[in-house]
Amino acid sequence: MDQTIRIGTRGSKLALWQAEFTREKLREAGYASELVIIKTTGDNTQHLNLSFDKIEGKGFFTKEIEDALLRGDVDMAVHSMKDMPTSSPDGLVLTAVSYREDPADWLLVRKESLEEGQRFQLKQNPIVGTSSARRKAQILDLRPDATLKDIRGNVPTRVDKLLQGEFDAIMLAAAGLSRLELDLSAVHVVKFDPREFIPAPAQGVLAYQACTEDKVIRKALQHLHHSDVSLVTNIERRILQLMEGGCQMPLGVYCEHDAAGNYHVWAAKADAWNAPVKKVRQSSSTSYLLAEKVAEELKK
Numbered sequence: 001m002d003q004t005i006r007i008g009t010r011g012s013k014l015a016l017w018q019a020e021f022t023r024e025k026l027r028e029a030g031y032a033s034e035l036v037i038i039k040t041t042g043d044n045t046q047h048l049n050l051s052f053d054k055i056e057g058k059g060f061f062t063k064e065i066e067d068a069l070l071r072g073d074v075d076m077a078v079h080s081m082k083d084m085p086t087s088s089p090d091g092l093v094l095t096a097v098s099y100r101e102d103p104a105d106w107l108l109v110r111k112e113s114l115e116e117g118q119r120f121q122l123k124q125n126p127i128v129g130t131s132s133a134r135r136k137a138q139i140l141d142l143r144p145d146a147t148l149k150d151i152r153g154n155v156p157t158r159v160d161k162l163l164q165g166e167f168d169a170i171m172l173a174a175a176g177l178s179r180l181e182l183d184l185s186a187v188h189v190v191k192f193d194p195r196e197f198i199p200a201p202a203q204g205v206l207a208y209q210a211c212t213e214d215k216v217i218r219k220a221l222q223h224l225h226h227s228d229v230s231l232v233t234n235i236e237r238r239i240l241q242l243m244e245g246g247c248q249m250p251l252g253v254y255c256e257h258d259a260a261g262n263y264h265v266w267a268a269k270a271d272a273w274n275a276p277v278k279k280v281r282q283s284s285s286t287s288y289l290l291a292e293k294v295a296e297e298l299k300k
């Protein structure tokens with residue numbers, strides 16, 4: 001292919017890291033590419049410090065990028081897969097997925113808010129920053145004395161807000177923190193096990209999006225595809241779809257495919273961010289109907 005592949009991406013540090021990573025993987029596969037930075041509604045409203053459910057419509061971090069793809073302004077897009085709705089707009093497809101970075105969530109505790117003898121060494125009645133209903137519900141389950149406060153902005157901005165004392169702790173995806181190699185020496189990091197504090201479906205995975213009819217780009221992206229990862233993210237996202245939840249729903253789903261070929265699913269669901277958390281665990285030697293069984297259990 002002589003064409004330089006145009007990669008559509010948001011302009012945040014994490015998005016640019018992910019797009020550069022993709023550019024490098026394409027280069028290794030023999031394809032030249034360039035980045036095209038696109039501003040999204042999500043980027044334009046970050047200063048408002050709103051919780052996600054106050055922003056109308058799904059996909060506010062992705063719509064402008066998808067429109068650019070459909071217009072033909074870019075050839076492909078890189079997204080954090082967990083930010084993607086389970087159904088694609090007409091004409092677009094998530095055609096390949098990356099390796100999986102650590103899927104865990106990490107709690108970052110300000111040194112001044114540490115207290116021996118408390119769970120996670122986090123002081124009593126802490127103020128914890130997160131805008132995710134999934135994280136709020138699971139934090140309250142572990143620390144009912146916590147006050148949850150919304151926090152927005154990109155990953156480095158959120159860490160700055162913690163250090164400035166606006167919060168005693170904040171929660172972020174390990175994937176974003178590791179990719180950006182942020183200096184976390186000034187905070188205490190609690191690394192949760194994703195089988196206990198359950199991540200968002202497809203957390204830690206990048207999705208490569210293309211136009212459904214664009215056979216040339218889709219073939220190029222096959223070189224970047226990790227079918228072992230798509231096996232488990234398909235199950236996680238199928239459960240999300242069956243629960244009819246967007247990124248606002250307090251739902252965590254994590255799936256592992258072990259060396260013996262067995263699938264293990266851990267899920268956590270609440271009816272609201274401040275409602276009790278229900279946890280479900282299932283294992284199966286086949287993926288057949290596994291998502292359906294987990295969803296059925298979660299709905300009981």
Ligand SMILES: NCc1[nH]cc(CCC(=O)O)c1CC(=O)O
Nearest residue numbers: 080083172173175176203204205
């Ligand atoms: N919702 C924002 C978002 N989308 C993807 C990541 C991190 C990377 C990933 O999980 O793949 C983050 C930041 C966070 O949740 O801490």
